Amino acid sequence: MSTAEQDQRAIFRDYIDAVGLQAMAGAEAAGLQASEWYALSRISAAGGLTSGELAAGTGLTTGATTRLIDRLERAGYVRRATDPADRRKVLVEAVPDALGEVEAAVAPARRRIGEVLGEYTPEQQALLFDYFSRAAPAFRAATEEIRAATRKKAATRKKKER
Amino acid sequence: MSTAEQDQRAIFRDYIDAVGLQAMAGAEAAGLQASEWYALSRISAAGGLTSGELAAGTGLTTGATTRLIDRLERAGYVRRATDPADRRKVLVEAVPDALGEVEAAVAPARRRIGEVLGEYTPEQQALLFDYFSRAAPAFRAATEEIRAATRKKAATRKKKER
DNA sequence: TGCATTATCTGCACACATGCAGATATTAGG
DNA sequence: CCTAATATCTGCATGTGTGCAGATAATGCA
Numbered sequence: 177m178s179t180a181e182q183d184q185r186a187i188f189r190d191y192i193d194a195v196g197l198q199a200m201a202g203a204e205a206a207g208l209q210a211s212e213w214y215a216l217s218r219i220s221a222a223g224g225l226t227s228g229e230l231a232a233g234t235g236l237t238t239g240a241t242t243r244l245i246d247r248l249e250r251a252g253y254v255r256r257a258t259d260p261a262d263r264r265k266v267l268v269e270a271v272p273d274a275l276g277e278v279e280a281a282v283a284p285a286r287r288r289i290g291e292v293l294g295e296y297t298p299e300q301q302a303l304l305f306d307y308f309s310r311a312a313p314a315f316r317a318a319t320e321e322i323r324a325a326t327r328k329k330a331a332t333r334k335k336k337e338r
Numbered sequence: 339m340s341t342a343e344q345d346q347r348a349i350f351r352d353y354i355d356a357v358g359l360q361a362m363a364g365a366e367a368a369g370l371q372a373s374e375w376y377a378l379s380r381i382s383a384a385g386g387l388t389s390g391e392l393a394a395g396t397g398l399t400t401g402a403t404t405r406l407i408d409r410l411e412r413a414g415y416v417r418r419a420t421d422p423a424d425r426r427k428v429l430v431e432a433v434p435d436a437l438g439e440v441e442a443a444v445a446p447a448r449r450r451i452g453e454v455l456g457e458y459t460p461e462q463q464a465l466l467f468d469y470f471s472r473a474a475p476a477f478r479a480a481t482e483e484i485r486a487a488t489r490k491k492a493a494t495r496k497k498k499e500r
Numbered sequence: 501t502g503c504a505t506t507a508t509c510t511g512c513a514c515a516c517a518t519g520c521a522g523a524t525a526t527t528a529g530g
Numbered sequence: 531c532c533t534a535a536t537a538t539c540t541g542c543a544t545g546t547g548t549g550c551a552g553a554t555a556a557t558g559c560a
Contacts, residue, residue, distance in 0.1 A: 184467060188451070191470040192361065192444060193379055194477035199358020200372045201484040205491075209547080210362045210372055217355055227508060240548050242509055247547090264507040264556045282354055284487075285480040289350070292472050296465075303462055304469055305346060308353040310454050315356035318447040322363040325446075329367075371517080389538060402518045404539055409517090426526045426537040 202281035207251060211236070215244055216253055216278070220270035226259065227266045235327050253277075364443035369413060373398070377406055378415055378440070382432040388421065389428045397489050415439075 203213040211234060218233050219225050225233070231241040245268055248254045253274045259265035293301055365375040373396060380395050381387050387395070393403035407430055410416045415436045421427035455463055 185448075187467055187471050188448065189441070189444060191474045192357065192447060194474040194481070195354065195357040196361020196364070197376055197379060198477040198481045198484070199354055199361060200376065201481045201488070203358070204372070205484050205488045210366070214359055214362065217359055237549055238508065243547075262557070266508065279351065281484065282351060284483040285354060285477060286347070286350060288476040288480045289473060292469070292476050300465055303465060305349055307454070307466055308349050311451055312353045312356040314450040314454050315360045315447060318450045319356070319360045319363045321446040322360070322367050322443065326363070326367045399519055400538065401520075405517070424527070428538065
């Protein structure tokens, strides 16, 4: 590996670390646990999920998911609605107004990054936003990859314990 | 707010969200809680901290910090060393080898983002890395700002409870 | 209609992170 | 030296997130 390549790795690692810590702090400021923040993100991205779908996505049991929804609902971030087509199902939807709370948690980062972005030309800014829009799906895919691997590892460990 | 501005807000929000979720998944894969990941990041960034400094940084009590260090030590991420100048102090240092574990958790993101970056010209890549190196400190500052505000809010709430 | 299946919820137990108060060890100041 | 201050650790209690097993409600099929 060239030294330039190493530098890039270090810069990237440092950057990811900083963004990640910022996001965690934001979640904490919004009063959300990691699992809750993850669930809320999925719910709002999908425009609503059933309890079961959420359980599958988070890797939690259905029981734990019920409690997770309880907490999000009590905090005002989501609401329950019964699926009219199948009344056993519970549709969990994000409450639009409450997302402002999450938005507020990101505000400091937005302001500070805004200052950084202001130092670039409009053309350069456009490039950076192009990157943001392409990188987001890539990060989401990486997240699923990591979670899948983690779950697999946990399952293997459990199997060995028998 | 113009629609273009709104678009930018949405893109940025989405991007932060995706990076944050990825980081959390990485932390989970490494077997670390959010607070532990945050602590480890501070320790390795500072090249070693005392227990007290870590307590101040995380906002935890000294007792809780002792347990936090216990967990990180047991997991092999850090080691304790007594400060030769003041033997009351405990220096907490990151174990270099173990950081590979954390590095591995970031690997999927690095690979996928590498693919995205590969679609840009070398000049554009240079710009993006320039941004990374400038944005990281900005995100760290935002993190401290959020944490300070969160702690203040918690203190106020506690005061009202009396 | 009756029974199996599915979706969600509830009761119980457990693990674990954290705060608080007091204990221990070390240093600093008189 | 003796005492106060400082840094960390330990015992205890508490809140909370989660799994598991069984309960409840709704659907689908024979």
